[in-house]
Amino acid sequence: MRFLALVFVNLRRHKLRALIGVAGIGFGVAAMLTILSIVNGAIGMFERILAVDSHYLVFEKNVSDLFFSSVPDDKTAALRGMANVASAEPLLFGLVTSGDRPIITCFGLEPTNPRLANAKWLAGRREEFGRTPGGIWLGARAAEFLEAKAGQKIAIGKGEFTVAGIFATENGFEDGGVFLPLKDAQTFFSREGVASVVAIKLRDQTRGAEFKRVVEAANPGLMALENREFNQSYTQFKILHFTAWAVGLCAFLLGGLGVANTMLLSVFSRIREIAVLRVCGFSPGQVAGLILGEAVVIALAGLTLGLGLGYGALFALEHMPQFNGYIQAVVKPGMLAGIVATAIITAVAGSLWPARFASKIQPAEALRYE
Amino acid sequence: MSEEVLITARDLRKTYDAGRVRVLDGVSLEVRGGEMVALWGASGSGKSTLLHLLGGLDVPDGGEITVCGLDPRREAHRLTLRRHHVGFVFQLHNLIPDLTVAENLRVPALARGAPAAATRTRIGELAEAVGIAHRLNHRIQDISGGERQRTAICRALMNSPQLLLADEPTGSLDEETGDTVFSLLRHLVQTRGIAVVLATHERRFAEQCDRVLRVRSGRIESGRPAVGSG
Ligand SMILES: Nc1ncnc2c1ncn2[C@@H]1O[C@H](COP(=O)(O)OP(=O)(O)OP(=O)(O)O)[C@@H](O)[C@H]1O
Ligand SMILES: [Mg+2]
Numbered sequence: 154m155r156f157l158a159l160v161f162v163n164l165r166r167h168k169l170r171a172l173i174g175v176a177g178i179g180f181g182v183a184a185m186l187t188i189l190s191i192v193n194g195a196i197g198m199f200e201r202i203l204a205v206d207s208h209y210l211v212f213e214k215n216v217s218d219l220f221f222s223s224v225p226d227d228k229t230a231a232l233r234g235m236a237n238v239a240s241a242e243p244l245l246f247g248l249v250t251s252g253d254r255p256i257i258t259c260f261g262l263e264p265t266n267p268r269l270a271n272a273k274w275l276a277g278r279r280e281e282f283g284r285t286p287g288g289i290w291l292g293a294r295a296a297e298f299l300e301a302k303a304g305q306k307i308a309i310g311k312g313e314f315t316v317a318g319i320f321a322t323e324n325g326f327e328d329g330g331v332f333l334p335l336k337d338a339q340t341f342f343s344r345e346g347v348a349s350v351v352a353i354k355l356r357d358q359t360r361g362a363e364f365k366r367v368v369e370a371a372n373p374g375l376m377a378l379e380n381r382e383f384n385q386s387y388t389q390f391k392i393l394h395f396t397a398w399a400v401g402l403c404a405f406l407l408g409g410l411g412v413a414n415t416m417l418l419s420v421f422s423r424i425r426e427i428a429v430l431r432v433c434g435f436s437p438g439q440v441a442g443l444i445l446g447e448a449v450v451i452a453l454a455g456l457t458l459g460l461g462l463g464y465g466a467l468f469a470l471e472h473m474p475q476f477n478g479y480i481q482a483v484v485k486p487g488m489l490a491g492i493v494a495t496a497i498i499t500a501v502a503g504s505l506w507p508a509r510f511a512s513k514i515q516p517a518e519a520l521r522y523e
Numbered sequence: 524m525s526e527e528v529l530i531t532a533r534d535l536r537k538t539y540d541a542g543r544v545r546v547l548d549g550v551s552l553e554v555r556g557g558e559m560v561a562l563w564g565a566s567g568s569g570k571s572t573l574l575h576l577l578g579g580l581d582v583p584d585g586g587e588i589t590v591c592g593l594d595p596r597r598e599a600h601r602l603t604l605r606r607h608h609v610g611f612v613f614q615l616h617n618l619i620p621d622l623t624v625a626e627n628l629r630v631p632a633l634a635r636g637a638p639a640a641a642t643r644t645r646i647g648e649l650a651e652a653v654g655i656a657h658r659l660n661h662r663i664q665d666i667s668g669g670e671r672q673r674t675a676i677c678r679a680l681m682n683s684p685q686l687l688l689a690d691e692p693t694g695s696l697d698e699e700t701g702d703t704v705f706s707l708l709r710h711l712v713q714t715r716g717i718a719v720v721l722a723t724h725e726r727r728f729a730e731q732c733d734r735v736l737r738v739r740s741g742r743i744e745s746g747r748p749a750v751g752s753g
Contacts, residue, residue, distance in 0.1 A: 156633040166621050254613060429617045434606035434634030434682065517581035520613070 180458020261338025277318025
């Protein structure tokens with residue numbers, strides 16, 4: 154394998170060309186890392202909104218988005234009445250605008266909701282939730298970007314509310330959202346008598362399947378899914394995942410074409426030189442190995458560059474005030490392995506044809522070219 | 524000097540363009556260890572083609588050929604031949620211009636995976652022998668034509684071949700430099716016992732070889748020693 158020393162000699166000779174290949178792979182890696190980890194983070198945050206202190210989620214069957222799901226209040230009451238149900242917490246999602254913020258998530262919930270107890274209260278008291286008429290409660294981030302303090306009046310959509318409390322949660326979505334008592338939210342969004350989902354906590358989790366069966370038999374319009382099941386089957390998550398991978402792979406495709414282009418140029422401009430290598434005792438396999446070796450080195454350098462750029466971008470995005478903490482990147486080991494494999498596979502795939510071409514160069518013939 | 528037969532070729536034939544261009548039409552020759560043989564002929568007579576067949580760069584269409592005990596019609600033998608038994612020198616030096624002299628000399632050693640330390644020693648020794656030791660770290664593009672051809676000769680000798688195939692090695696040099704390069708080859712044959720087959724159309728070089736093989740019309744016309752060398 155000593156002949157591979159020439160790989161570095163060649164890359165050193167054509168620094169600019171090599172750098173273009175490295176940059177191609179690097180940007181692909183950075184794009185994929187950023188997109189995937191942001192999407193993962195977002196999905197994670199959304200999952201955690203739903204999974205607070207609950208085992209099952211009950212929502213309307215066949216809706217494309219939880220924002221459109223309706224579970225009537227009497228069904229919530231019926232769920233609460235079931236023997237195995239420890240608690241059933243309705244949650245109504247809505248989107249509101251305020252000032253120059255076009256989209257703020259609004260959560261309608263009851264005072265018993267565990268997330269209120271889990272939060273760190275910065276202003277107001279948890280016990281007061283729902284007892285202040287015309288009151289609204291803000292996540293810490295939301296309070297920051299709305300520049301609102303407790304007791305102050307703020308315009309939300311066409312209405313006006315008084316800030317009755319501010320609390321911090323670890324979830325970016327919640328922290329950047331606003332909270333209304335369920336009744337007020339139903340009125341505000343004209344969705345009287347319904348919630349988007351009901352989060353169920355069971356007394357005996359081992360009898361979950363039975364719970365699901367009973368709920369779905371009694372309510373043909375509803376669906377009960379275990380948290381884990383929900384995360385895997387929720388279409389929006391699937392679309393997000395798919396889009397992230399698709400965009401990432403496209404970025405890689407471009408990177409791969411960059412490497413292919415680099416390696417083709419490298420081979421075409423060195424036909425005579427490759428013939429000379431053959432004269433000096435290089436086998437066709439060694440010649441192909443040189444070209445593939447160059448591609449692998451480019452891929453590894455691109456990976457290093459791309460991971461650096463990607464982590465840098467994620468750090469910057471997470472700390473940009475404009476995003477209100479909505480970005481909580483989550484880098485999973487499997488994802489990282491996927492990115493590394495994709496980078497190497499793309500670079501190698503992009504150089505297979507150039508390597509094959511190089512290995513087929515016939516010395517006697519090529520030496521006649523001037 | 525060894526008398527062992529290095530090359531035997533009988534009735535070699537080679538055509539190009541699917542048989543339309545007939546270049547070699549029944550060439551037979553024999554070369555022994557340590558001798559310097561000239562392939563002398565006009566431009567286009569087939570000298571390069573014959574050297575390529577002898578050195579395992581190309582395959583004949585017909586005929587028998589054995590070089591250093593190997594059969595250049597077989598792919599694996601051609602590789603062994605190039606790696607261990609023959610060295611090539613061309614009219615154009617065919618060195619990699621933006622690499623240094625030392626890096627160029629390293630190429631044949633890399634091909635066969637020779638240990639780095641041994642390679643360094645060999646490079647130093649050969650560079651000394653051909654007078655380019657002071658140029659080892661210069662790029663090819665920065666040295667003179669004569670120095671390039673010396674480097675090319677060095678590279679051909681890196682893997683200690685028994686046979687050197689030189690295709691108009693003085694063809695692109697001025698007369699004086701050409702003479703020194705030729706003398707160098709001559710000297711190497713005598714001191715190292717390497718056989719040289721030298722393709723040339725210059726009579727003065729052909730005449731200084733041990734034997735002259737005249738290439739004409741796709742055949743070798745005469746295997747007789749040239750005047751004055753017998
Ligand atoms: N690939 C090829 N296709 C067709 N004809 C070829 C090819 N290669 C060589 N020839 C022809 O074969 C003949 C012999 O070529 P060769 O290079 O062996 O001659 P040469 O004696 O080395 O000539 P020179 O002294 O000019 O180097 C020439 O007429 C050449 O045009
Ligand atoms: Mg020729």
